[in-house]
Amino acid sequence: MRTPPVLTRGVSPGASAGADSHCAAALASPAPGRRLRLTGALIGLPAALVVVVMASLVLGSNHVSLGQVLTALVDRSDDPGAIVWGSRVPRTVLGLVVGACLGVAGAVMQGQTRNPLADPGLFGVSAGASLAVVLGIYLADVTSVLAILWLAFVGAVVASLVVFGVAALGRGLASPVPLAIAGMAVSALLGAVTSFLVLTDEATLAGYRIWVVGSLSGRTLSGIGPALAIAAAGAVLAVLNARSLDTLALGAELATGLGENLVRARLVGLGAITLLTASAVAITGPIGFVGLTAPHVARSLVGGSHARLLPASALVGAIVLLGCDVVGRLIGGMGEVSVGVVLSVLGGGVFVTIVRRGRMAQL
């Protein structure tokens, strides 16, 4: 959807202020029906989060009852305590962090591009981050979490610049098809280069496996500090970007007319997307579709104002990721299905549903 140029040229300072207050009012006071949903979201989302966290602590290949889990949380010494603190708690914490990161990154990406299909995993940002990590492992035998974070960050920045650059060369970022296909092509290319690297060197393969599947299995909390710091920085940038995202929803031209500094808004948004994605990839490897799904669910609950949408996306993202991780533990039989695989199956369905609803241009 393109904003007619007439609108921006016609806006005088007075009219701009009027339009500003008008849309601010429209964004701030939801319709009566929506208020009910908002209350539902305020109670429902935290409740769902608690349920998922409990499920993640209780369910898994080793049988531990809810009572044992609750005891073990207080008293680490006995046997269930080793399982709960050794694997379930780290896994749950990391799942929450990564899910929230990807949810917010997806919301910022969809707001920035006004593209309902935007998702850091789908559009090659995660693929770039993991290729950079694999390159680092391959060329320099990188193992420290901090170095991997830097690599993931650089890879995410480069890949997102390429994808957005390709898509923006023409019909604009809001047009879903070029962006989706540019993302697919860039992901395929990066994936092929990664496979190529791995084939040259069997030793890389062992270190690389972690970065290709997107899994919470076997991750620990040690050395996770830098990733959390980067994620926090990304979250701050996302919050700073919230107001700009609201105006950008009206289209870049109208946003400029309303006094938005477009360059700054884009840079802050890009910073938020890459920092959040890079920290998520550094923790779990690439995971798609959380960034796609979470903002859509959140938007249907709390509306389009980013001051509400961003925290809601974080909550929904955490719930979705942890929920899918629990599902993957249960359906795997002897082994377990990684969360990335579960999300890919379900997320494909979400993607098709969004396409079928066909409200592409209305975001």
Next chain:
Amino acid sequence: MNGLWQPRLLAVTTMTGALVAVLLVIGILAGSSGLSVGDVLHTLFIGGDAGQRFIVFELRLPRVAVGLLVGASLGVAGALTQSFSRNPLATPDILGVTSGAAAGAVAAIVIGGGTYAVGSGMLGVGLPAIAVIGGLVTAIVVYGLSWRSGVDSYRLILVGIGVTASLTGITQYLIVRAQLTQAAAAQQWLVGSLSGVSWISVWPVLVSLTVMLPLALTQTRALDLTQLGDDVSVGLGVAVQRHRLIVIVCAVVLTAVAVSASGPIEFVAFLAPQVARRLAATARPPLLASGLIGAAVVTGGDIVGRTLLPWSVPVGIVTAIVGAPYLIWLLTRRNSRERTTA
């Protein structure tokens, strides 16, 4: 229109045909056995000693033959889907047919007990059949999901991308649930590689190509007319629904059988028809030339993959590294052109 009597198209078809013949000989030559061109030609047409005959007929020729047939199938299938949807981005890869066939084949490998590595009758008939079923079901699902009082080619592509993601996940799930040896066989197969193929993989692809290519060629006139849009082609007497059904079935069977022989070799079905269309300067991708270029791309990619570097690289990776940048380039060009004309 697109008949062979067009001089430029005729020239392109002949030259790519010659290129394919040259690649066939190079494909048999390439490798570490020290055969000369004379040896190869002599063994092929007159008969050499037992050692040469073994290398040429049992090791090299099946591999080159599968490469040629798979490439030709993918090229023709891509030309069909691109012409029918009037969109160069609509290829069997993007529309989900490839991943549907791959999911079916992996299910067969995993559930059927790792017959891939052994090369029993399962590989000859069962695997291609299941791949075709997987591809057909996927095509029906994608087409059905994108139907909203008509099928818009962009919605078709987006639904295809979503369905592909789901199918990829299902394939990975099947691999996780499999025994280790079967998982390894499936994983190796999924990269898209011609290593380890034997004559048993040649026959299904040969049969599908000899049946489907003539059937596709009967649709040439209808494909030319659909370039003008559905309404016009109905007005000009094309039975659009029947024509569309034939084209889709041809494309799906060609793709699925090819995938069952070599694994999914990405981007060939996109690359070959576009190159053919540009070389021949035709309104839509010409079928025969697309098939020949597809054959050249896969055989050439395989030769590059196994000789250029000290280690051997599967042809699927070579075609992705060549094809993805071309797709990106086409996307930027297409976008900027649409912007200037919009």
